[in-house]
Amino acid sequence: MKERYITMRNSNQxxxxxxxxxxxxxxxxAPIDHFAMAMSFANIQQILDHLDSKFxxxxxxxxxxxxxxxxxxx
Numbered sequence: 001m002k003e004r005y006i007t008m009r010n011s012n013q014x015x016x017x018x019x020x021x022x023x024x025x026x027x028x029x030a031p032i033d034h035f036a037m038a039m040s041f042a043n044i045q046q047i048l049d050h051l052d053s054k055f056x057x058x059x060x061x062x063x064x065x066x067x068x069x070x071x072x073x074x
Contacts, residue, residue: 001025002055002072009048009057010069014039022051 005022008015020028020035028035052059057070 005051005055006057006070006072009052012067014044019047 001018001022004015004018008018016036016039017032019039020032023035030038052070056073058073059070060068062068
């Protein structure tokens, strides 16, 4: 799951199915259509920051402060 998350994160393309699975792993009991609708109102950066921390990833940023990628700390 961690490798799939890293791939998603570094592609800059959100995978709602993966995010839903990760949310269910943390106790979410809502159907995926409700989750997908809620994601349109969510603070995506806050969710990604939480998951980056959970998976113990390091974020790399360019000189301009823009996100480049995450790397595995293992």
